[in-house]
């Protein structure tokens with residue numbers, strides 16, 4: 001990808017580059033025709049101070065002497081004339097007034113005999129009117145400095161006002177309008193997130209050709225939420241949208257709404273939508289939505305400011321009609337902490353998963369980032385991609401950069417494969433610290449585990465067919481997944497089907513034990529679900545031997561809440577409880593035996609699929625089914 005300002009700022013800060021890029025106040029001032037500089041102010045202040053000291057020192061151009069010395073000088077006749085001021089006595093060495101004779105100055109003590117003393121000496125004296133230049137002093141010490149300060153203050157505020165972040169207009173938003181094509185990023189610069197790309201390309205199409213959709217009566221979505229681990233390219237995708245959309249694009253980060261003062265964030269949201277409505281059709285992009293969208297339920301003590309901001313966002317989202325050509329785009333890497341209200345239909349009705357890239361995706365990303373890097377013939381990007389499972393786009397961009405730096409350090413003109421391998425090691429060391437990395441052995445365990453699930457799904461009658469197997473880690477503890485899609489809507493399940501479900505769930509752990517002779521913690525979630533099914537078969541569905549057709553629990557829904565789970569009331573004795581526990585254990589044990597046997601019988605297929613999965617990381621249904629036969 002070509003070097004762009006935006007890219008650099010990502011590298012520096014790692015954060016969203018949107019509002020942070022706004023020119024500082026001084027940059028802003030520099031652009032003004034009248035070049036205001038703080039230096040002017042400083043110069044004026046310094047000259048004022050100099051003048052003041054000079055002025056004062058002129059008054060003090062007299063030799064200050066002790067009172068006794070002063071008297072002595074009168075005695076000796078050196079002082080011929082004395083001026084009696086209120087605070088100082090001045091002694092002149094000449095009789096006539098005009099000449100600037102040497103002057104002594106002293107601070108008088110309470111000496112009532114001083115005047116008689118002067119009379120006695122025959123020294124002329126007079127009461128001196130202190131010519132304190134009150135007005136001038138006032139002017140120089142107070143009026144001018146404060147006037148200047150006021151002037152500068154006014155100036156600053158006027159400038160800030162024109163930037164839209166005036167202190168006097170807190171609520172003004174700081175959204176940056178990105179002009180069309182300005183980001184220079186297109187969808188070609190994004191690789192490996194094909195589904196997300198398709199989705200967003202469609203959004204751009206919605207806005208550029210709305211009649212195409214509205215003619216048929218299609219409804220344009222209001223909000224699209226990009227969800228994915230950090231560094232998977234969510235911000236990049238949004239920039240690509242801005243780069244290709246022929247409509248204004250407002251970009252802002254969630255953190256910009258969070259302010260110290262209650263109500264400021266909400267005002268910003270209001271202002272942002274107001275501006276956007278005026279410019280419709282347009283796109284609003286809120287990066288790092290979780291900063292404002294955090295669930296209101298689990299926050300201890302609450303946060304009025306954020307809550308108000310979130311409420312305002314919800315209100316605005318409800319308030320606009322997508323036919324007006326306004327689409328809200330947002331990104332988050334923590335969808336689980338978002339307030340459920342945000343995800344309700346009519347708000348972010350579309351969620352786009354920006355997954356970590358698989359092998360092919362990683363290769364494509366490496367290609368994009370090394371497009372401008374001179375590569376040796378030895379370089380094999382596929383090999384690099386193979387050695388970087390679990391890496392996201394940002395990590396890969398980092399690797400290309402590191403490799404180039406290594407080549408430069410070696411004073412070579414081209415990057416060779418060795419540089420890449422060294423760069424991977426470097427980046428891996430960094431990532432390992434953040435525990436974002438899976439080691440090869442774990443990867444192998446995950447592959448067998450997922451294949452176990454998939455194989456059981458294929459071998460179990462009535463189980464939902466496998467759609468996809470993946471060992472690309474998804475974050476939040478999920479190291480891999482097997483996706484099954486139901487062929488039809490089901491409202492009932494037979495006993496056999498329930499047991500089949502348990503079989504598929506146990507497939508993962510059974511495969512691990514079969515292959516490695518040991519088991520891992522990776523099956524925790526599977527076991528919870530399998531156990532739950534088994535327990536409900538006994539307590540709810542009356543499928544056990546002793547309590548055939550007896551429901552052991554009573555369900556009650558206490559209130560209609562967001563997450564209200566039906567509360568289970570136990571209506572049986574301790575001995576029944578222990579029977580339920582034993583029976584659950586028995587069912588699981590029995591199924592585990594069946595599953596282990598099935599896998600053992602299909603060991604070859606298990607190995608074959610696992611090997612392939614480790615290679616490509618994601619197996620689609622067609623290839624999987626062909627391998628199972």
Ligand code: ADP
Nearest residue numbers: 189190191230231232233234235236393394397
């Ligand atoms: P996120 O917002 O999801 O945390 P970013 O969009 O900020 O991630 O990605 C950071 C950088 O990583 C991008 O600027 C880009 O250089 C690189 N990158 C990430 N994902 C991809 C991708 N799918 N294709 C190409 N480059 C990517």
Ligand code: MG
Nearest residue numbers: 016234235287
């Ligand atoms: Mg981002």
Ligand code: ZN
Nearest residue numbers: 508522523526
């Ligand atoms: Zn599993």
